[in-house]
Amino acid sequence: MKAEPAVQRRLLDLAEVDAELNRLAHRRRTLPEHAELSEAEAALRSGRDKLVEVETAAGDLDRDIRRLERDVEGVRARTDRDNAMLAGAGIGAKQAADLQHELETLARRQSVLEDEQLEVMEQREAIGIDVDHVRGEVSAAEQRLTEITRRRDTALQDIDSAEAGRLRDREKVVADVPADLLAAYEKRRAQRGVGAAKLVARRCQACRLELDRTALADLRGAPADEVVYCEECGTILVRSADSGL
Incomplete structure (x- = not known):
């Protein structure tokens, strides 16, 4: 799946909003x-x-x-x-x-x-x-x-x-995200609770695990507009300058 880096970054905004909605729902229940x-x-x-x-x-x-x-x-x-x-x-x-x-x-x-x-x-x-x-x-x-x-x-x-x-x-935010990318995000959010996360210093911010060298090499070789996933938790990974690649 392809998506411009700027569009992929919008997934982080969406994930932040969803996280806040989850916190509000938890607060309501508790x-x-x-x-x-x-x-x-x-x-x-x-x-x-x-x-x-x-x-x-x-x-x-x-x-x-x-x-x-x-x-x-x-x-x-x-x-x-x-x-x-x-x-x-x-x-x-x-x-x-x-x-x-x-x-x-x-x-x-x-x-x-x-x-x-x-x-x-x-x-x-x-x-x-x-x-x-x-x-x-x-x-x-x-x-x-x-x-x-x-x-x-x-x-x-x-x-x-x-x-x-x-x-x-x-x-x-959803208005800025293509339907196929949004569907992939929603699927992972339903399965894992988090649809997208930032890759920081070679570590997925969803599962907090550091990717191994093979996974990092694959990410380095992937085009910027390629939608990639964490090999540990399956969350969409959004790369940036501080990803450590």
């Missing part, structure tokens, strides 16, 4: 914000799960408190009724004794219920503190997720802008 987002999302999920757990426990205790309040009110109402009957006229001795016994039973029942009510209310107060604490943690996790997302999006916008600029540069 942004630290990606890992931070995963951790923040996991922390938020965990916090929300914990919040559901403590809010459910608080709701259960609230229902227990309401039930105990109803039970206590029921006992008090029964006590008031029995006291009213006991104080009424025309009540017999046996009925009075039965009412007195029931009042004693109701008093014990009320005491048990009130003790249980106090215990549940103390538990509710403690779980309320947990609810407030977990809500604070969830709020902080949401804020952290928002902040990391903002930083991630800003970084991606910067990468997008840089890529757009480099792609415009690539289009300009």
